[in-house]
Amino acid sequence: MNGEILLVFGLLLATILLFxxxxxxxxxxxxxxxxxxxxxxxxxPKEALAGFGDPLVVLIAGLFVIGEGLFRTGVAFAIGNWLLGVAGSSETRLLVLLMLVVAGLSAFMSNTGAVAVFIPVALNLSAKAGVPATRLLMPMAFAGSLGGMLTxxxxxxxLVVSNQLSRAGMQAFNFFSFTPLGxxxxxxxxxxxVLLGRFLLPKEGDPGGHSRDRLSLDDLISAYAIKDRLFRLRxxxxxxxxxxxxxxxxLRSRFGVIVVAVRRPSRGDAPVRPALVSTEYRAGDILYLVGTEQRLGELLRAVEGLQRLSAEAQQRQIIARELGLAEVLLTPRSQLVGQTxxxxxxxxxxxxxxLGILRMGKPMKGDFLATRxxxxxxxxxxxxxxxxDLLQAEQGDFSVLTLPREMDEVAPHRQRAPxxxxxxAGMLALMTFNVVPSVTA
Known part of the structure; x- marks a missing residue:
């Protein structure tokens, strides 16, 4: 065994130990x-860097982009909500469905990306179903790895072994060659x-994992005594x-209601926009307001052409999805101190x-906007x-104290889910029928 072989084995051993x-x-x-x-x-150097020019590297990177797209458009969370609706309160059904969905997704994208996309979904399911997160995350990780065997x-x-077959002049694997065994x-x-493994999973742990420690949207609006004061009007x-x-x-001075944000429906993505003094109202605009039921009634009676949206039970779900809330703490050197x-x-x-101010742990009442x-x-x-999101970069006047755990479910481009x-679907079709090379698809 010559020195070069020993050096290769030494480098390989060092790499394994570092891993x-x-x-x-x-x-x-x-x-x-x-x-x-x-x-x-x-x-x-040319040989060492040759791998970075391999189409396989581009393909794997593209699969991570696909996973991020599913997350940002809310597709992953929609699947999670469907899972909870089908599984109900049964931990066994939830385990089976979660493993099938994650395996199915990882069959068509990076298994690491698939698991990463479903981690917040699994934590959300854990909190809602009352199942310790560890009992869902470990089987989900197994399913992500096994899903990679399907396509x-x-x-x-x-992809590596199929690529090597092609280079050797042999027939490469097709898209579903791995499916039967996988x-x-x-x-x-x-x-x-289901039969044995779930009894070996940890039984302790807080449902929802770390996200359970964070305040929910309901917790925040209750702490500031505005739980029954959030409304939407069109x-x-x-x-x-x-x-x-x-x-x-x-509207604030006349009716005592605060317009927090405006959503202007459009064909494309219609995000909630901040309500600025210069914001001009248009037909179809959806207004997010804070006020009392009495003052809202006065507004609806005095101003024609306003329609109240959603039943009370649905309002906070809509707010969690579309309207951002955060709790911030004034710093000692804040320029806001002493100002209203x-x-x-x-x-x-x-x-x-x-929307509200807490002083000494108690919510302020009355016209807190005039309070120094x-x-x-x-x-x-x-x-x-x-x-x-931009607020988190602000470090001078205040620091972000609390973000509601519902923020994990926010999809910034939900309108683009279709x-x-x-x-x-187009990518999978092109890959399945070998219309173009996988990296092109």
Whole structure:
């Protein structure tokens, strides 16, 4: 055995030890291994970097993009809600369905990406079904790995061996060559988990995992005493509000209601936008307001062409999906200290409305917008989720104290879900019938 072979085995052993020790990220270990082979002279720079130009690398990266698209359009969470509806309160049915869906998804995209997409879904299912998260996450991880055995693109090793067959002049595997054996192994694993494996899973743990520690939307609006004060109205054709700006309509001073945000329906994505003084009302606009039932009634009686939306039981689900809420804490050096909300022009600066103030742990009542802010005050702010995301980068005047756990379910491009499904279906069709190479599909 010559020195070069010993060097290769040494580098391989060092790489394996680094992978096992988990002291460095796997991608860093892989790059270090390539660098070591290049510096040792075992590979030329061209040979060492040749793998980055392989279509397989582009294909795997593309599968991660597909997974992110399913997450951002809300497709993954829609599947999770369907799972909960079908499984009900049965842990066994939930396990079987979750494993089947994750395996099915990982058959057509990176199994790592499929599992990553479903982690927040599984935590959400855990919280709603009252099942410890550990009892769902481990079987889900198994299913993600097994799903890679179902199709050619399910996992990189399948693509690697098929690619090598093609290079050797032999017939490569087709899209479903792995399916019969992979399906058999998947079914056997699910049977094992249901009959025996689930009794070996940890029984302790808080349902919902770490996300359970975070306050929910209901917790936040209850703490600020606005639980029954969140409403949605739609501006109908002929309303006198049409053409007026928020500053001209003066709904807060006239009726005591705060317009938090506006959603303007359109053919494409219609996100919730912050309600600014210059925002002009149009027919079809959906207004998100905070106020009392009495003041809302006065508004509806005085202003024609306003339709109240949703039953009370549905309102908070809609708000969780479309309207962002966050709790922020004023810092000692905040420029907002000593100013009122109006004087600080909070809405104009941050694109968010202040819905309530906590001082010494108690919610302020009355016209809190005219109250001078003090260090330690907590503000409940509302607006679009995009504005909430931007708020997290703000470090001068306040720090973000609480984001409701419903934020994990927010899909910033929910309106594009049909497009995402159509793109995935088109990709699968092109791969299945070998119309174009897999990387092109």
């Amino acid at each position: 096992v020790s988990d002291r460095l990220r796997m991608d860093i270990v892989a790059i270090l291994a390539v660098l070591a082979l290049m510096l040792s002279g075992l590979l030329t 050619l693109i399910g996992t990189p090793p399948n 399906l058999l192994i998947l079914v056997a694993t699910i049977i094992f988990i 501006i109908e054709s002929g309303s006198p509000l049409i053409g007026q700006t928020l500053g001209q309509a003066l 909300i109006r004087e600080a022009h909070f809405r104009e600066r941050f694109g968010l409305s202040v 802010l003090d260090f330690g005050d907590s503000l409940l702010v509302g607006g679009g989720w995009r504005q909430i 497009w995402a499904l159509a793109i995935v």
